Amino acid sequence: MAEYRVCSTTDVAAGSVVGFELHLAEDQKLAVAIIQSEKGNWFATHNQCTHGRVKLSDGWLEEETIECSRHGAVFDLASGDVMSLPATQKLTTYPVRVDGDNVYITV
Numbered sequence: 001m002a003e004y005r006v007c008s009t010t011d012v013a014a015g016s017v018v019g020f021e022l023h024l025a026e027d028q029k030l031a032v033a034i035i036q037s038e039k040g041n042w043f044a045t046h047n048q049c050t051h052g053r054v055k056l057s058d059g060w061l062e063e064e065t066i067e068c069s070r071h072g073a074v075f076d077l078a079s080g081d082v083m084s085l086p087a088t089q090k091l092t093t094y095p096v097r098v099d100g101d102n103v104y105i106t107v
């Protein structure tokens, strides 16, 4: 496991989700969604719905869950648990650390 800087805190306003592409190694990229809830809590998830090849960063936040824009599956941002069908597979989540203006995740 390693920690990577993904973005600045100013890149993700409260109540929004933004997608980033993280370069882990020369040929290894990871699509991540960084979320700051309305309450100011930070989350990071894999930026693809487990039901299809759809970016979750195109979805909608509702408190600390995210709804996929394609068929409406809902995932808990902290645990990745499926809260609403049609997805059945848990979403991968990553630990987030905010240090000053920088947002880091552990992969």
Ligand code: FES
Pocket (backbone or CB within 6 Å): 049, 050, 051, 052, 053, 054, 068, 069, 070, 071, 072, 073, 086, 087
């Ligand atoms: S692709 Fe996300 S719910 Fe179907």
